[in-house]
Amino acid sequence: MxxxxxxxxxxxxxxxxxxxxxxxxxxxxxxxxxxxxxxxxxxxxxxxxxxxxxxxxxxxxxxxxxxxxxxxxxxxxxxxxxxxxxxxxxxxxxxxxxxxxxxxxxxxxxxxxxxxxxxxxxxxxxxxxxxxxxxxxxxxxxxxxxxxxxxxxxxxxxxxxxxxxxxxxxxxxxxxxxxxGGHTVHLRAPDGRGLRVYPVAAGERGSAWLKLTANGTAGHGSKINPDNAVGALAAAVARIDAHQWPYRLTPVTAAALTEIGAALGVKVDLDAPGFDPQRDLPPLLDRLGEAAGLVRATLRESANPTMLDAGYKVNVIPSTATAGVDGRVLPGGEELFARTMDELTGPRVEWEYAHHSPPVQAPVESALFAAARAALLAEDPGAHVVPVCMTGGxxxxxxxxxxxxxxxxxxxxxxxxxxxxxxxxxxxxxxxxxxxxxxxxxxxxxxxxxx
Known part of the structure; x- marks a missing residue:
């Protein structure tokens, strides 16, 4: 009492x-x-x-x-x-x-x-x-x-x-x-039902904050310069920005898709014969509607150029240009991320980690996850508790x-x-x-x- x-x-x-x-x-x-x-x-x-x-x-x-x-x-x-x-x-x-x-x-x-x-x-x-x-x-x-x-x-x-x-x-x-995690997300099912969904994070993408550096030959801005650091860096940044990362299903996000689909009444069968994430995930996300926002950003790696720094005067070609890239990596994707950065930056641009923290994931079948689900449902019966991977860290x-x-x-x-x-x-x-x-x-x- x-x-x-x-x-x-x-x-x-x-x-x-x-x-x-x-x-x-x-x-x-x-x-x-x-x-x-x-x-x-x-x-x-x-x-x-x-x-x-x-x-x-x-x-x-x-x-x-x-x-x-x-x-x-x-x-x-x-x-x-x-x-x-x-x-x-x-x-x-x-x-x-x-x-x-x-x-x-x-x-x-x-x-x-x-x-x-x-x-x-x-x-x-x-x-x-x-x-x-x-x-x-x-x-x-x-x-x-x-x-x-x-x-x-x-x-x-x-x-x-x-x-x-x-x-x-x-x-x-x-x-x-x-x-x-553990907060209410209000969604509407395809049949019009309003749903209260509580995402609980059981994973996080890793942080890969990068510094890109291009070195070239300094010179006068009026002269033709085939070794322009700014041009080399800009080309690498454009390639990174345009790159389409492949879909990858981690255990946490696979569980999220399955449980979100069950809550919405949308069939999700990731183990169906011939299931191809590159082909089959986009239409599945369309069927999930607004609920796809719970998982969309954690179905692949990402790398967003965020900073550029070069030069000190418009008529001076600098010898060095740098850029910052905010990279995020799914569990199991660190080798893929590094290999892709090597390819996208090319031979003219070097990259290094300015800050690096690994991706993490925890089992969604654990007793603690079950207890978190039960604690939420005790206070909000009729809601749905689903696992998710966080986009950040x-x-x-x-x-x-x-x-x-x-x-x-x-x-x-x-x-x-x-x-x-x-x-x-x-x-x-x-x-x-x-x-x-x-x-x-x-x-x-x-x-x-x-x-």
């Missing part, structure tokens, strides 16, 4: 914590520029007040992380890591209808940078820990909460540093849940180096007209209060009895 009565308190807390975390400006400007320390101290104070012993760990001045462990009732059970990041991407106040670091609560929403990505989720985790402390709930497994710095850049000051310098904090953890990649299988699960019950994906790094980022309250209940249900 006490557990039931305390949900109102937990709900009020998660809204307040989200608002107060947003007011702490933890903008990550990249290149080592950031200051998560005030948010880390705030989170640690709330956890300490719940009787826990959080550690604030700085990887560099201001770049702070928080880690604490909640002991489980079964010392033989493997631990479960629950992680979220404290940093946010920059926000231009001139583009927002509210100040991005106001944490304003109005119209049933908490507004500000980080509301969705991902201070709201951090607030849920803290609210769960405090709910347990008040009601005497103890999880079966050890639960390790980790709030990290620098996820919005390279994780060098956050999860990567923790894994390298403090792996003992995650001893015994076999699985993790973290950013993204999270700190799960770093924790995977410790052998921890990661899932994206930050549950939110969202209304039909709420475009969550558009708010990631977008203007007027906000989250419904009721979505946060729902998330606390689902997360507590999962973590307290996760198998």
């Amino acid at each position: 006490r557990d039931t009565e305390d949900w109102a308190t937990a709900g009020d807390e998660v809204v307040r914590f989200t608002s107060e975390l947003i007011r702490i400006d933890t903008t990550n400007g990249g290149g080592g520029e950031g200051n998560e320390r005030p948010a880390a101290e705030y989170a640690a104070g709330l956890l300490a007040a719940a009787g826990l012993e959080p550690r604030v760990l700085e990887s560099a001045p201001g770049r702070a992380n928080v880690v604490t462990r909640v002991p489980g009732t079964d010392p033989e059970a493997p631990g479960l890591l629950v992680h979220g990041h404290l940093d946010v991407v920059p926000a231009d106040p001139g583009l927002w209808s509210v100040h991005p670091f106001s944490g304003e609560v109005r119209d049933g929403m908490v507004w500000g940078r980080g509301a969705i990505d991902m201070k709201g989720a951090v607030a849920m985790m803290i609210a769960v820990a405090r709910h347990w402390a008040r009601t005497g709930v103890r999880p079966r497994r050890d639960i390790v909460f980790a709030f990290t710095a620098d996820e919005e850049d390279s994780a060098a000051y956050g999860a990567e540093w923790l894994v390298r310098m403090h792996p003992e904090l995650f001893a015994g953890c076999s699985e993790a849940i973290g950013e993204s 999270t700190d799960a990649k770093q924790f995977a180096e410790l052998g921890i299988a990661g899932y994206g699960f930050t549950p939110l019950l969202l209304p039909p007209d709420f475009d969550r994906d558009a708010l990631f790094h977008g203007v007027d980022e906000r989250v419904p209060e009721e979505a946060l309250r729902f998330g606390v209940r689902v997360l507590s249900r999962l973590l307290s009895g996760a198998e």
